[in-house]
Every structure is written in C-alpha cells, then in structure tokens.
Amino acid sequence: MEMKYNWDWSVLLCRDGCVQPYFDWILSGLGWTVVVSFAAWIITFTLGSIIGIARTVDQPVIKGIATVYVEFFRNIPLLVQMFIWYFVVPELLPEDWGRWVKRDLPLPEYWTAIVCLGMYHASRTAEQVRAGIESIPQGQTYAGLAMGLTRFQVYRHVLLPVSYRIIIPPLTSDFMGIFKNSSVALTIGVLELTAQSRQIAEYTFNIFEVFTVATLLYITVTMIVVTIMRHVEAKVRIPGTIAMGEKP
C-alpha cells in the first residue's frame, strides 16, 4: 500500500508569488477562536455563578428555575442549540427585534455563537459552583448565621470565597470546553481556527500540514491556560486541605 501524498509545508508560509498567504488565515482563525471563547466565558462565568448559587438557596421557586435551566441546556446538543439561536430565535422575537438581529446587527453569527456557547456552558459551570458550595460543611453556614450574618453575608463572606478556590480545576476544564466547542460555531459561519483550516485544506489539499498546525495550536493554547491556572490554583490554595499536601 503506497500513500500518494506530496508534503509541502511551504504552502502555509508562501507569500511572494502566492495568491493566498494561508498562514494569515490560520492566525485570524486563532484570533477569533480566542475572542469568541473569552467573550463566551464571561457569560458562562457570570450566569453559571448566578444559577449555581440559585440551586443552593432555600426558595423552591428560584431553585426550580435554576434546575430547569441546567437540565434544559445540558440535554440538547450544542450544535442544535447553535441552530436554534441562529435560525429560530430571531423568528420568535417581536418583529422589530427580529429584523434588527437579522439585518442591522453587525457580525450576527459571531454574537450568536458567543451567546449560545456562553449559555450552554453556564449550565455546566453552574453545577461546579453548586458542588463547590455544597462541599462546604453546613456547620460553616450555621456558624455564620449564629454570628449574626445575614444569608447574603454568609454567601458573600463564607461560602463563595471558599468554594471558588476549591473549584478552580473544574472551572479551568470548563473553559477548555468552551475553547474547544467554539469550533461548533463554524456551522453558522464563524471563521474560527477549525473553519479556516478546513478552508485551507479544501483549497490546497495539503491537509496533513494544515490540520497539524491547527491541532498544535489548540494543544499549545490548552497547555498555556493549564499552566497559568496551575499557578493561580497554587496561589489561592486553602491551607490545610488535601490538595495542599500534593504540592511538589
């Protein structure tokens, strides 16, 4: 069996005499991947925190709404959600808004992707936040209340500062999830890293080179984020916990 394939890395780098400087496409794709991921993460972190906290409060109505949110967004595939946001939601909005979204909103596919990714991953982050809060012994809440703190103050000064420090590792993997899932946005026309590399693959047929570069870029960004977060985690680690003992 013989593999007929002409390796040509210069395809990516050629500028002079080349019609398309393909490496620019990859860089632009990487840029959009990073921008979309970060913007979506802001929504995820904010909304995920609110919903995660809501799942731990005593009010049944608030708790119920938060639970419905989590189950709803967790049990529909991201790609289906992407299509719903992009094709269905503008139809369901009041007519003026729908028209604005479809006609006047600049870069509609990018905004849609950010909102969709952010809200999808918020359901996962909410579960991490809830688990973090629930991992704190009830005694701490009672101690706080006994000292005369209000419920709000207990969350603000006792539960949240501890739980966020505990859940940094799962929050990091949530972010990596957003980063990878931003590739799903190519289905509605967002030209992120995977979309750009597919385009180059289709134009040049040098698929091994271009997909290798894209894969290495994803792995590199992952490694950078993981390294940074490991430092953050070490900085804010709570003395006396099991994790403290693992420090090299």
Add this chain to the structure above:
Amino acid sequence: MIDNFDFQIILASLPILMDGMGITLLLTVIAIVGGIVFGTLLALMRLSRFRVLSFISGRYVDAFRATPLILVIFWFYFAVPIVIGRPIGGLYSVLIAFTLFEAAYYSEIIRAGIQSVTRSQIYAGLALGLTQGQTMRHIILPQAFRNMVPVLLTQAIVLFQDTSLVYVVGLKDFLTAADLVAVRDNRVVEMYVTTAVVYFLICIAGSIFVKKLQRQYSI
C-alpha cells in the same frame, strides 16, 4: 409564529427522521463499544509499569482531549482516504474518528475506576497465586467497571449528543436529516425545534435512569 407551527411537516418527514436516528444510534453504539474497549487498553497502558507504554498513552489522551471533536472529524474525513489510498465513505471515517476520540475520554474514566479499587485486592489476588494479568482481569476490572457504570453512562449521553457533529461532513444523522427537510421545505423553526425536543427527551430519560442507577449502586 407559534400559531402557524406546521405539525404536518413533522409527520410527513418521519421516515427521513427515523433513518437519521438510526445513523445516530449506530454511531453512538459503535463509538461506545469501541471507545470502551480501546479506552480500557489505554488505561491499562497508562497504569503499566513500563514507562514507554504509560508515556504513549498519556500523550495520546492529552492530545485528543485538547483537540475539538470537529477538528478530529475533519482529520479523519480528509486523511483516511489519502492514507489507505481509496475513498471509504464518510461513515467509516467518522466511526474511526469517534472511536479514537471517545477512547481518550473513556480511558480517563476507566483509569479512575481502576484506581478506585483498593490496592489490597491486588495483593490478595497475587497471594492466591493469580498472575498480574489474571488479577486485573478477574478481580480488579469487574469491580472497577461496577463502580464506573454511572459515569460511563453519563459519558454515553454526552457521546449521543456529540454525534450530531457529523453534520459538518454531511453524514445523514438525525440532525442532518432534520436540517435537510428544514432547508428543502423552508420549515426551519419546526424542524429544529422538533430536533431539540427529541434530543432533550432522550437525554433527560437517560440522565434520570443514570441517577436511579447511581442510587442503587452507591455503597
């Protein structure tokens, strides 16, 4: 909008949708089985005394876990025909991609499962005169898999949702089938909403089942 929701189109396209669901389920089942088999191998390599095996398995898992599934699908969709020198059709490429990709995730679950079995069980096995391999096969793995059942099933639900991504190479799974009708008959709202409802019902039923199982299995 809701007033003119056309239920007729859903009934009319039922055969196409059912065929699509067939592909979706086929992909899910094969990727689960292949992923668990290959994932177990990866987990055993990772836990092996031989540094080389452990290193290879570790890098494999890291690489697949850092790469988006869509990119993996593209890799295999474009690369497999070149490597073997003839077109083999999207389905096979995608099946290979899903199996190899899911194996990375399953191996992490299985590794944690194996590590959850206490070390004294290994000593007990060896003391009884079993070989290392026999201890793993008859004592450790059965207990590990029992502990892992709920997590493996949760991963299966994730995988079931992930199969919708084959849309990017035009394989006619459930979502792609619905999309074809949506575009052909200009019934985007109906078809996408129906798709979402169907996925939701299947996944929520699955996760309720897992929760029940978890309560039964928990020690």
